[in-house]
Amino acid sequence: MLLLMPAGGCKVTGSEVVVNAEHTDNDVFKIRDEVCTLPQARVVLTNYQNIYDMMYGIELWKHDFKDNKLEDYVKDLTISRLAQIMAMDYLAQEKEIALTEDEQAKIKEAAEEYYGSLNTEEKEYMQVKQADIEILYTRYGLANKLYTFLTQGVSDEVSDEEARVMEAEQIFVSEKEKADEVAQQLKEGNDFLTVANHYNEIAKTEVFFSKNNIEKEMADIVFSLDNDEVSEQIKTKDGYYFIKCINHYDQERTDDNKSVILEERRKEAFDDVYQGFLIDLPSEFNEKVWEQVKVEIDEEVKTDSFFQVYEKYCTW
Numbered sequence: 001m002l003l004l005m006p007a008g009g010c011k012v013t014g015s016e017v018v019v020n021a022e023h024t025d026n027d028v029f030k031i032r033d034e035v036c037t038l039p040q041a042r043v044v045l046t047n048y049q050n051i052y053d054m055m056y057g058i059e060l061w062k063h064d065f066k067d068n069k070l071e072d073y074v075k076d077l078t079i080s081r082l083a084q085i086m087a088m089d090y091l092a093q094e095k096e097i098a099l100t101e102d103e104q105a106k107i108k109e110a111a112e113e114y115y116g117s118l119n120t121e122e123k124e125y126m127q128v129k130q131a132d133i134e135i136l137y138t139r140y141g142l143a144n145k146l147y148t149f150l151t152q153g154v155s156d157e158v159s160d161e162e163a164r165v166m167e168a169e170q171i172f173v174s175e176k177e178k179a180d181e182v183a184q185q186l187k188e189g190n191d192f193l194t195v196a197n198h199y200n201e202i203a204k205t206e207v208f209f210s211k212n213n214i215e216k217e218m219a220d221i222v223f224s225l226d227n228d229e230v231s232e233q234i235k236t237k238d239g240y241y242f243i244k245c246i247n248h249y250d251q252e253r254t255d256d257n258k259s260v261i262l263e264e265r266r267k268e269a270f271d272d273v274y275q276g277f278l279i280d281l282p283s284e285f286n287e288k289v290w291e292q293v294k295v296e297i298d299e300e301v302k303t304d305s306f307f308q309v310y311e312k313y314c315t316w
Contacts, residue, residue: 029079030284031086038289040136042126043306045078049295050304071295079290083283088143091277097145099138103316107137110313114306121300136306141314148316150273151266158258165210165253166223171196171242179233179240186230192244201239208250209243210257212264223248 028041052074092098099107111134118128169192173179178199185195196205211219218241221234225245234241 025289027286028290029083029286031083032090032282034086034089036082036086037132038293039126039128039132041078041082041290042293043128043132043136044082045075045293045295046122046126046301047304047306048074048078050302053302054304074295075290075293079285085139085143087278087281088146088274089139090281091274092142092146092149094277095146095149097142097149099141099145103141103145103314104138106313107134107141110137110309113313114309117305117309118303119300121298122303125296125298125301133306137310137314140310141316144314145316147266147270150270154262154265154269156262158261160249160254162211163254163257163261164223164248165208165250165257166225166245167247167250168207168209168222168225169193169196169205169244169246170202170207171200171205172202172239173199174201174239176240179242182240182242183233186242192230192242206246208253210253212257212261 026038028036028038030036052070111130114137115128115130115133118126171182171192173182182195182199185199186192193205209219209222211223214222215236218234218236221231222243222245225231225243225248227245227248229245231241231243234243
């Protein structure tokens with residue numbers, strides 16, 4: 001699975017970006033001598049847009065999220081994704097990684113299938129040709145091979161204890177006086193949930209903990225609890241917690257968490273090499289062209305299978 005660089009502004013790679021350098025109206029950004037064209041960017045943007053539509057509904061596009069509309073977020077995500085893929089391809093070349101003939105043939109099949117799924121309105125909206133899809137899939141495929149290469153030495157063994165997830169109930173209060181009151185209530189044998197309903201300052205009482213999602217000092221206490229055991233007050237920088245263990249070992253969530261931990265390891269291994277490579281990678285961003293691109297709601301433009309088709313053919 002490919003990683004994403006943080007979305008934001010016109011930062012395309014880790015090096016200094018030249019904004020609005022000499023471009024044609026069909027160029028969105030350039031890294032070294034490779035260009036991402038407007039049709040190529042529109043393909044990814046349109047698929048992201050329609051995936052969000054399917055998940056949340058088109059009304060979400062009209063909502064203003066403080067200083068940033070969803071449209072701006074998805075546009076930034078599109079550029080960040082495409083820029084990362086292109087940068088990874090340069091690193092792949094440096095590592096002498098290339099697609100095999102069989103992989104190239106699979107990419108051609110994928111491009112033919114996805115392009116064939118587009119109706120006339122979608123092709124006109126994205127201004128795309130089958131060759132653009134093939135270029136995109138080629139870039140994605142090479143980036144995937146690089147990611148596999150850079151993470152192949154990562155251990156895939158994750159112990160049950162390292163990944164253990166426990167089900168619990170929690171009470172949080174921000175002031176010491178309230179914490180002492182909660183401690184007294186629990187000491188007197190009052191029901192944990194009853195006390196939580198009265199004192200808890202956060203919305204969720206029921207929670208799942210894993211060692212990789214809480215601070216170590218808190219984890220040491222929380223993961224020493226047995227079923228139905230309640231902790232003493234736990235002081236943190238934000239306030240005071242009381243934790244009741246409901247199930248000290250949730251098997252299903254623990255198994256799922258192993259995948260999360262493994263992916264975190266792979267990301268660290270990948271970033272160790274990739275982030276350093278970005279520093280001296282020159283890039284240019286055509287802000288003028290990209291600012292003019294708007295998310296438009298069109299009932300005839302519903303394509304959202306770009307990534308699914310890629311995964312169908314290009315899983316190496």
